[in-house]
Amino acid sequence: MSAASAIEWTEATWNPVTGCTKLSAGCANCYAERMARRLQAMGQPNYVDGFTVRTHERMLQIPLSWKRPQAVFVNSMSDLFHEAVPFAFIERVFDVMRRADWHTFQVLTKRSRRLQELAPFLDWPENVWMGVSVEDSRVLRRVVDLRAARGPSLRFLSLEPLLGPLPGLSLEGIDWVIVGGESGPGARPLEHMWVREVRDACVREGVPFFFKQWGGTRKKRAGRELDGRMWDGLPSRSVATVGNTQGAI
Numbered sequence: 001m002s003a004a005s006a007i008e009w010t011e012a013t014w015n016p017v018t019g020c021t022k023l024s025a026g027c028a029n030c031y032a033e034r035m036a037r038r039l040q041a042m043g044q045p046n047y048v049d050g051f052t053v054r055t056h057e058r059m060l061q062i063p064l065s066w067k068r069p070q071a072v073f074v075n076s077m078s079d080l081f082h083e084a085v086p087f088a089f090i091e092r093v094f095d096v097m098r099r100a101d102w103h104t105f106q107v108l109t110k111r112s113r114r115l116q117e118l119a120p121f122l123d124w125p126e127n128v129w130m131g132v133s134v135e136d137s138r139v140l141r142r143v144v145d146l147r148a149a150r151g152p153s154l155r156f157l158s159l160e161p162l163l164g165p166l167p168g169l170s171l172e173g174i175d176w177v178i179v180g181g182e183s184g185p186g187a188r189p190l191e192h193m194w195v196r197e198v199r200d201a202c203v204r205e206g207v208p209f210f211f212k213q214w215g216g217t218r219k220k221r222a223g224r225e226l227d228g229r230m231w232d233g234l235p236s237r238s239v240a241t242v243g244n245t246q247g248a249i
Helices: 031-041 087-099 112-121 141-148 192-205
Strands: 012-014 071-074 104-109 128-133 154-159 176-180 209-213
Touching: 087 112, 087 128, 104 112, 112 128, 112 141, 128 141, 128 176, 141 154, 176 192, 192 209
Parallel strands: 012 071, 071 104, 104 128, 128 154, 154 176, 176 209
Antiparallel strands: none
């Protein structure tokens, strides 16, 4: 199965964990859940239980076989810090990321409280970037938890799907910001002003800003231009050449 990804801000995906449960408003139209049901119907063995959280021992070593350095989104089909993922398995994922030190691993969670609780007990290599998803002002606490988590050398925000303005968003200690609208069936609208406010804050604070998409039911037609240009900011330590990747998520 190809690891290449069409996600604009990464190059490959690696899913030693699959499945999740809904936590907040951003989960309502979860693309990973739709994809998991499709893969289950196709008989893909990692999805025999659909979107139930499952760990996959046989997937752990895969990044070690990828010789070309690349940016790898960890658990695009799950959440590494989900309560159903044992701490011992999280440690094993971190061990692989440490050993595969020619890659950059991008870990993203909505479970920021568990991240903060477990972070001091994990051995954080320099090539692991840690981010949280924030969809509206009701979950801004996740940014506070990320900032307080001990260990990550680089912290980032994925404001996707952005469902409202984020007054009071602090970028202190944040190294990268991604913004995107929701896509697919039932996609909720993204207002230009919400994106501009985040973009302007990033410019003021010198934080790289990546605008992923306007989204909608016709995401390709909507495109990813903001005020007449692409915004493809990346942290200076990135190994990736993103924005033109092709392949399956």
